Amino acid sequence: MHHHWEAARTPDGARYERCARCLKERPDGLSAGTKAGMGIGGGG
Ligand SMILES: [Zn+2]
Structure with missing residues (x-):
């Protein structure tokens, strides 16, 4: 079903x-792919 x-x-x-x-709210998380390489280490 679409x-x-x-x-x-x-x-x-x-x-x-x-x-x-169906009046269903679309969940958050449309981003598809890998979740890497985003603020590694960190440091204010
Ligand atoms: Zn639907």
């Missing part, structure tokens, strides 16, 4: 996407 993500807005005014079929 979800039909459509742009929607929350009462607060924040933008998000939900499915126009």
Whole structure:
């Protein structure tokens, strides 16, 4: 089943996407790939 993500807005005014079929909110985490090489070591 394919979800039909459509742009929607929350009462607060924040933008998000939900499915126009099952009204399911799209979870955060659209980034696909590897999570490496981001601030290694760190140091203020
Ligand atoms: Zn759906």
